Amino acid sequence: MKTAAQSVLPGQSRAHEVVLSVRALAVDIRTHRGTVRAVNDVNFEARAGETLALLGESGCGKSMTAKALAGIMDPVCDLAGGEVVLNGTDLAALTPKERLKFAGPELGIVFQDALTALNPVYTVGTQLGEAFRIHRGLGAKEAKVQAIELMERVGIPEPESRVNSYPHQFSGGMRQRILIAMAVALNPRLLIADEPTTALDVTVQAQIMQLLRKLREEGQMAVVLITHDLAVVAEEADSVAVMYAGNVVECGPVSEVFSDPRHPYTKGLLESVPVHVGRGARLLSIAGSPPELHDIPAGCVYQSRCPLVQDICRSERPQLLPVTDRPVNDRPVDDRPVDLQDDADDYAGALLSRPGRAAACHFSEEINNV
């Protein structure tokens, strides 16, 4: 899954090239109780042929981030700042009209609920062909040919006859396939998948994830996968950004984040996965609930639920900083690799910079001692 195809088609991105770079993204929601910050200073990168997972619980701002990237926010939401650089263009700086050129050819999005995401009064063929009519100026007949091809690509049986069916005449899994086909119609560089399998049953989920993987590899797309499912992240994603109350609290390669979490929230999430729990044993969970958006505390966003909370957490918000390994003198001596035991400075320097690893916690070095 992590070996990307090496051949690069024209118009495609090179494997592992940064396709999307989100910097300091902030989204405000206007409510009756005043403006609240739903997404705050979010940074991440998505690379061609790789999947970045935005992981978090409901209301943490992950879907809002996705909508902000795609430029389809609700009317009460405003982009409050930041850059969304897709292949060299800052989408956040464009007018809605200018963005339309990018919607489809450069960026596609898949929603969670395929039934409401498909227009009930048009055939799936019409809807699949629309991108070709808008961006390539094709006529109705040519667009239909393209629609049939797309349906074949995402594995819908008998596309020639099904192309004239309406969304309600398809099963949930098939509808999700159609939605995915729509998003990848014009071979975008970036695919945003907003909980694409949440509404599906488990066997269909696996098929849909497999399809997304196949399409990602064929098109060298960068995929931003929004999910709350730790298992999906572990299986599908290359890197992960964990979100909490509108902030990214930890990010890095999935294998490292999951094996060595450096934020108490990530650690809490991982511990709440029921593995090796005996029948009748109590399942672990994170006590409390996330703060209300209009009541985000001054310091760390996670302070109310954090087992490590100190005074500094209540006064000062921790930045998302590169994770350094634990200071050498904190480690038991026999834990050091043999060849580095004589040169402690080199050892610390070698482990200081872990590529892509960052956490927003004052005590990220001490997490595993909890």
Place this chain on the structure above:
Amino acid sequence: MLIYLRKRIVSSALPLVVVIVGVFALARMTGNPAALYLPLNATQQMRDEFTARNGLDQPLLVQMADYFGGVLRLDFGQSLRTGQDAAAMALRAFPATLQLAATTMVLAVLLALVVGCWAALKPNGVADRISSFVSMAAASIPDFWLAIVGIWVFAITLGWLPTSGVSGAGAWVLPIATLLLRPFGVLVQIVRGSMVSALSEPYIKLARSRGAGELRVVTHHALRNAAAPALTVAGDLTVGLVNGAVVVETIFGWPGIGKLMIDSILQRDFAVLQAAVLLTAVAIFALNILIDMGYALLDARVRPVTARA
């Protein structure tokens, strides 16, 4: 589709019969036409003769059986007033009503679609507030009052338009303007409401994510979804107009079915009244079938299953 149509026609037959029976009985409660058609000093014998000649002396059930027998032979009786065939009179008056109704509704629907969509683009925006005020006012103004004010201002004071009749294009302006306001006001609110909810659907977001511009989103994706409620209400309002815009037709002397019905009631011209009511009832049933077909055309989910095979 044919099976569906046949079902609808069969199921419409019973209500039609009920309508005829109701009108038949109610009309006869207005009194004996002899009192109106004979001179004041007519003798009782003359009255009895008139009543017997027109079959009004028979028991109600017998009269009704006779009438239904005639209807089945497409014989709807003669007018007491003119001696003409009642059905012919109703059919002659109907086009004037239909023209008025069709012109009014086409204009009302088009205007309401434009204004309603415009208002829905930005809920609670300036356009929305203006259209909400205007449509509320339009839907609330009583038509008879507006008709009289219109005649007073534009026909009598300014002399721009005729007070009544059907001669020339000018004669259409006041009746249409008067009839237009209520359907327009009601429809703007319906279109606005259903467009606001359609525009907030996920499929609209998804259409935008495919690069669909604002115009395409509104006219292509949202409008067709928002059309069903507007169609229902527009159908209902059209029924009201086809039924004879009685008040407006009377005020403007418009020779339509509404005026014919009023005149027939006042003159106790039973056969003409029955023919007119039967004709409008049939027209309304036809209209309802058309509306149902309109739903099916708009949205595949309400298409009868047999139509797909």
